[in-house]
Amino acid sequence: MASVLINVPKAVRKGDVIEIKTLISHPMETGFRSAPDGKLIPRDIIYRFVCTFEGVEIFAADLFPAISANPFIAFTMRAERSGTLTFRWLDDKGGAQVETARLDVQ
Numbered sequence: 714m715a716s717v718l719i720n721v722p723k724a725v726r727k728g729d730v731i732e733i734k735t736l737i738s739h740p741m742e743t744g745f746r747s748a749p750d751g752k753l754i755p756r757d758i759i760y761r762f763v764c765t766f767e768g769v770e771i772f773a774a775d776l777f778p779a780i781s782a783n784p785f786i787a788f789t790m791r792a793e794r795s796g797t798l799t800f801r802w803l804d805d806k807g808g809a810q811v812e813t814a815r816l817d818v819q
Contacts, residue, residue, distance in 0.1 A: 715737050715738040715739045715810060716737070716738045717735065717736070717737045717738070717800070717802075717810060717812050718734075718735065718736040718737075719733070719734070719735050719798075719800060719812060719814045720733065720734040720735075721733055721798060721814045721815075721816055723817070724819070725792045725816065725817065725818050725819065726792070726818070726819055727792065727793060727794070727818050727819070728791065728792070728793070729791070729792050729818075730789050730790070730791050730792075731789065731790060731791075731792050732787055732788070732789050733764070733772075733787065733788055733789070733790065733798070734785070734786070734787045735762075735764075735785070735786045735787070735800055736783060736784075736785045736786075737759065737783065737784060737802055737810065738783050739758075739759050739782065739783060739784065739802075739804065740757065740782050741757075741758045741759065741778075741780055741781065741782045741783070741784065742754050742755070742756060742757040742758065743756060743758065743778040743779075744756025744757075744778065745778070755805075756778065756805055757804060757805050757806055758776060758777070758778055758780065758804065758805055759776050759780075759784060759802045759803065759804045760775065760776055760777075760803060760804065760805060761773070761774070761775055761776065761801075761802070761803040762774045762776065762784075762786055762800070762801070762802050762803075763800075763801045764788070764798060764799070764800050764801075765798070765799045765801075766790070766796055766797070766798055766799075766816070767796040767797060768799075771790050772788045772790070774786060792816060792818045793818065794818055795815075795816060795817050795818045796815075796816055797813050797814070797815055797816070798813065798814045798815075798816055799811065799812075799813050800812045800813070800814070
């Protein structure tokens with residue numbers, strides 16, 4: 714689908730509330746614009762973002778055509794133990810971008 718940037722803090726202590734940031738490169742075409750030939754450009758947006766920690770959903774968002782291109786999503790979580798964060802973006806064309814990041818809690 715696209716290139717992704719994920720920012721997870723490196724030094725985390727148990728019980729810390731941390732901020733996780735994601736940025737994905739995607740045109741987020743609304744379906745309301747016309748091409749030079751006058752035809753509507755088909756809608757193609759990321760409509761769903763989900764983050765899980767060790768298989769448990771910790772954050773999810775439904776996105777709509779008013780979201781800008783290259784959506785930036787930031788959220789917080791309490792770090793209780795080390796594990797793997799899995800990030801999943803779904804778009805209108807049936808594409809899915811899945812990325813992972815390791816969270817190390819000391």
